[in-house]
Amino acid sequence: MSRTSHSFAPPVMAARRWLEGVQFTPDRPLINVSQAAPVDIPPEGLRRAMAEAAMTQADAHLYGAVLGRDDLRAEVAAQWSMAYGGTIDAANVAITSGCNQAFCAALATLCDEGDEVILPTPWYFNHKMWLDMTGVRTVPLPAEAGLLPDPQRAASLITPRTRAIVLVTPNNPGGVEYPSDLVRAFFDLARKHRIALIVDETYRDFDARSGAPHDLFADPDWDDTLIQLYSFSKAYRLTGHRVGAMVSSPARLAEAEKFLDCVAICPNQLGQIGALWGMQNLAQWLAGERAEILDRRAAIADNMPRLATQGWQLKGAGAYFAYLAHPFADASDVLAPRLVRDAGVLTLPGTMFTPTGDASGTRHFRIAFANVDRAGIETLFDRLAGFGGVGRPLAPDAVSA
Template sequence: MGQPINPAFAATFPPPVMEARRWIADKSFGDDKPLLNLSQAAPVDPPPEGLVRAMAEAMITDASTHLYGPVLGREDLRQELAMQWSGAYGGDIAPEQVAITAGCNQAFTAALSTLAGAGDEVILPLPFYFNHQMWLDMAGIRGVYLPTGDDLLPDPEAAAALITDRTRAIVLITPNNPTGKEYPPALMRAFFELARMRGLALIVDETYRDFHAASGAPHNLFADPDWDDTLIHLYSFSKAYRLTGHRVGAIMASTARLDEVEKFLDTVAICPPQVGQIGALWGMRHLSHWLAGERDEILARRAAAEAGFARLAGWDLLGCGAYFAYVRHPFAAPSDMVAKALVDQAHLLVLPGTMFGPTRQQGGSGQAEATLRIAFANADKAGLDAVVTRLAQVDL
């Protein structure tokens, strides 16, 4: 009969990026029209040389880098993050309110594991980030969908109507994955007050905060003296310092919450990778000017994407920011079929909206079938011009 499989895992959809890679596994693309892989939101270049040297020297000279470290992360990195975030957000964050994780996905799973169990509910705006939904499915937690219109902004009043006695948290991502939308400070405050009033956690994933178009703090939630009774903040060093393979993320929450998080992290990974933490700390202390340049480059690519889609007939750019353009395609076919056709016709690999929300058959509004996510972080202006040119030639 074979070994049993947890039915919650069996019912969870496969990892979307890995599924998309299978679409190109047996295909070849000529030099005259190479594949443009815009499916994954991750930098492909290595970190700056100074950061790499700092990690390498630590491995050679500091024997502790090869040992287990603190479950909640290295004290020096927790202190630096608390200090810099307190200054940037105008709040009061203590090192004891910071935990380092093996990437931001682990930060999310750790936070959710302390909040909710099987049968509980978590509110997710649509379109959702697929790994968030996957974790809820595997944990037996019901994702309650908060629809958004063409502006892609969630409505706090609509969220309030979805709250039940099983609701444990509301999840927001800003800048958003997959839409690129940056949620206004007033909207963030409205969700914070809603969560506080109803006794819920507000989980804010700010993986892409370093590429926000606005200067200054993107919200004022940390300025609230009791921020940690409601807010759980998630962050990733992967995008800022090109540390995707080293898995370094963070949670900011109450010390009581982190006591519970520690149980999860100790069981899953014991500690976050030491060398990646050393790289993240070196980056925070030495790369502010370099990171500002990275932000400028991403904002330039955002502007190029906006200009390109403005001249592309039939396509609607619904959201653009951070690493993403979220577009409505002009075809009658659903987005999963469109995305596969783009591989063959345009040599473009992008993700369909069906990977970020329910289809009509699953009770959705139709947004999923009509949209595509284009991750443009690894496409320069010439590459984005090529994307627009190729899309203009597609005939489905």
């Protein structure tokens, strides 16, 4: 068997196939809440900076350092040190071809075939896919109340082959922001067992809280345990340029360099130039983007009562996502294609974020609302509210499962 045969098809691509043969009209266009990537182009100043670099900087078209441009690594280190109240050096930062590649590189430095990694469920499906393709066993950690993972339950899952625990906060797909003390508890657990804690903070720029979301970088020895991942795609709309970051110990980054040199040689130069310009010039603009996302999150809550009367439940909301429990007897993966045909809504079922056979996955949908404004969210809820009579309604306790 091939390594890829151990995994499943990319969920977003699979969901797009549900659109085939379905006609949408001007008075009821498709509402696509299946993917979190922003569809708007970067702001003009950033595009001009990249265009100028393309015309005037020879190195923008050449191979660069495997771990990224020195100026961008230094900027990340300086801004992260200030934001988190800790000490982060440029040598702690690697720039990667997107945050997914940062995750893959981190796992390459940690795991051999047959090792284990603990993933809270519902999980980010690309994390699960990569573990499957590399022969690493995924150990599910079902979320508790509020979609929060429990460190004590995680402790019971650690074995001699456990190499890491992975957290995504703000969470994809659940949207919840993990409390600082919860993240610290997982850090302490990982350090106690001498395993890594990988914290994917792709959506950190849209956290509703002010100040640092955790205090891990304030620990003088943070890099003996913590591996932080980040994406510039969401902050600066650089999705097509593939720029992410991995923050860890210099020794681990030296190991990651071996992996990165084989899969991309170096990150996209123009993307890195754009990311640096964004970090240095777009703080106020990014604050406005955050405010807009927080308003869309509020719009989800504002519109939820009319769905709640039909038995829907909002399990989590934050960053780009809302996680909804539906009231129907049919499973979410059966209902999702019907939503396209009957309601003009493309969304992902919870089965794409949970282990096969997990009943929780059948009860939920992920709504990625980053590209739907407040008016669009109201229309989305109109359509969900009108999606009645599909299957038979469940008892309230079944929806809560």
